[in-house]
Amino acid sequence: MERLANILHLGLKEFRSLGRDYALLALIVWSFSVGVYSSATSMPESLHNAAIAVVDEDRSQLSTRIVHSFQPPYFLSPALIDLNRMDHGMDAGLYTFTLNVPPNFQSDVLAGRQPALQLNVDATQISQAFTGAGYIQNIVSSEIGEFIGRYRALAAQHAELNVRMQFNPNLTRTWFGSVMEVINQITMLSIILTGAALIREREHGTIEHLLVMPVTPFEIMLAKVWSMGAVVLGAAALSLLLVVQGWLQVPIAGSVGLFLAGAALHLFATTSMGIFFGTLARSMPQLGLLIILVLMPLQILSGGTTPRESMPEVIQRIMLLAPTTHFVALAQAILYRGAGLSIIWPQLLAIIGIGSLFFFAALSRFRKTLAQMA
Known part of the structure; x- marks a missing residue:
């Protein structure tokens, strides 16, 4: 109970620190509102008033x-x-x-x-x-x-092809773009927020205060993971409700609750990645460069931009090690096709396994960093 209390209070401290960082707050609001809307509508899905x-x-x-x-x-x-x-x-x-x-x-x-x-x-x-x-x-x-x-009569056709569009009858690109942008923002912001939280501790000198407190590196890291994950998860839920379903009028076929449960598991992996990058970077600019090098391949090669089947087979196999690949497949199955737990459970298990590896790798690196500072 004492360890849980430490994790809870350290997480609440992260909320207060984030509340004073107006730049990150503005980034969160913009990413899950205007960012989602502009990404969904920036490329016209069809002609509109062409001269x-x-x-x-x-x-x-x-x-x-x-x-x-x-x-x-x-x-x-x-x-x-x-x-x-x-x-x-x-x-x-x-x-x-x-x-x-x-x-x-x-x-x-x-x-x-x-x-x-x-x-x-x-x-x-x-x-x-x-x-x-x-x-x-x-x-x-x-x-x-x-x-x-x-x-004159047309020649009789021996066979006729009837095309039926499933899940998106009018091929509306906004339906795809808005949901995929929410998925991309979940990945991006979870890495940025946790990495920034660790760098903020170092820049403000509060990491030394934590070292003399009766808390372990596991408690410090888990507090950052759950608090920043909760921020991103809450923002994603509001974005789906207010922007995707409300503003853009995109129908959601499946359970939003099941999607958020899968997103929570995905956040467990991506926030751990953010902690790992935070131990490598010494400043926010360095963190930004690291995230760009990793985030772009994660988003482009995970199946969110183009189908994985169109990629080289070796890339498909390598990207199975990334949590975003399984999260994109999970999210598309739930939100587009209304899939249930009986269909997406392999992706859930894969995210749990990959997230656990990332968490313990980040924890090991975090412990070494704290030991060097002590």
Whole structure:
């Protein structure tokens, strides 16, 4: 009971120290609010009010259907221009897309010939150029197919592919980006806060006070782990509730409580990493450099940015030693697909095992550091 009381009081001391560090408090608030929102919405998930102009040299029923098929919110109402204004409009940045429908287009289509449409794309609008060209191609192909179907029967298809989107029917990128940013912020801030807590002790000279108190390195380290982990866990829960579900209107398929339980185990590993880095770094700038070297591979190669299956096999095997790999798989299974404990228990066991190794490695390093200071 005395050791538990020491761990509790030392953890409360960490809360008070963090409360006086306004820079870290601002980082926590920004990361789990504006950081999550901006990351989810910074890259548009689809076209939005793209400027398009059409040079209709055919003036037929089919060309009119194509012109009227470009509708908000994907496109602005198409501007009908002549051929002489097309290049000027692109050069002036008035249009992202210009579509040229040649003369006799409808008659050529009905005659079975294959007339060509010219689509010019302003590739400096890189976020919309690639996606928009695909949208336009699909829209034009659909309109031509429906128009031809009125005049002659289409050949019967021997097989038809029905595509059904599971878990994200509209392929909304905000659903993916917001949740993954919460996961990334949990990893990043847990490492930063625990490492900063240890460096703050050294810079303020309070680490010497702890050395003369009847507390052990295990109690000091565990106090920092649970207190900083509780801060990150609480901020993540509020971010899921207020920002992801409230602000961004992202549906959560599974149990938030089960996700937070998995996050708590993950924090046990990442806060231990923060303690380890705190023993290596002598100042906050050094800690920042260490975190950059480790955090970027953890986030990029864990499956949160790209699927692990697309990575080289050797990288996939190495990253199984990182807790973030199992946490990302666990979080995606719960929050996206509504998985329960019967599905995610292997990831939970892996995080517990890896977290225990990290904790005792950090504790060993922490004890050596305190022994050298004594």
